[in-house]
Amino acid sequence: MNTFFYTSTLGWLASILLGAEILLPYLLRRTALSQWLGTARSEKPYLQRMWAHYWIGYLVALLALMHAWIPMQAGGARGANMAGLWIATASLVLLFLQIVLGLRLKAATSLDRQRNRRIHYGVMLGIVATAAAHIWLNG
């Protein structure tokens, strides 16, 4: 049952880190929440303070990829809810798209920054929705 253990653990860890990943910009930007918690007190520029957000993003994508790879390699996808697996595939694609968008946003000189931020936010909602549907259908 090692396949199940690793698949399940990696999936839950990716979900927890996804939550942290979403929360981080709100804790690092100067918002009412970050002021109250005192989490945005660094003097460094915002994009430099976001280093943990970048690395957790890569880690979530890696964990999600391993979460998909382990059961596929073991032939464990047979019999599982197929709709849930297709939704999970969409979620994985969105995660990698989010990395590309994030890298573009990281370039502070980006001209269409506002537009990219809106897309980044929209893709985040898409990832949350697809991940939640995957957990509901296959969890």
Next chain:
Amino acid sequence: MQAAANTGDSKNKSRLAWSAIIAFLTVLAGFAIWHSARTAASMSGAASSEESQFAHAEVGSKVKVAMEVVSAGADGTLRGILLQKKTEEKYARTSTQVLARIVDHTAYVMGKRDDVHASAAIYITGVVQKDRSVDAEQIVILTGYIHLE
């Protein structure tokens, strides 16, 4: 002097907040690992699914059986064959027929009621009835995680 004290307080507050967030995430991660290990262990429990053990189980006793569902009725009646565990992920079909019933309080692990269909591999914990059927208290969906031979 006052400004330095304020900066120190602010630093401490920030450190405390980040420590609390990291501690919360660590606890969540620990719970996730514990939950996964517990579910994996309940799947491994299928070792007790011995053919003779099941055949000699007394009425009212609790049994744990792995079965391949042959037919699943809308009324919750499950007909199938007993599976014999070979390794952690390999099970062999036996000639022993199993009749089980899904009841109101049946709990599902790693799946839902809809996953209990013909050809599904499941692991049932339940109570033996007078007609040798098993009233399922818990059903673990093994489909996809084990190989049948």
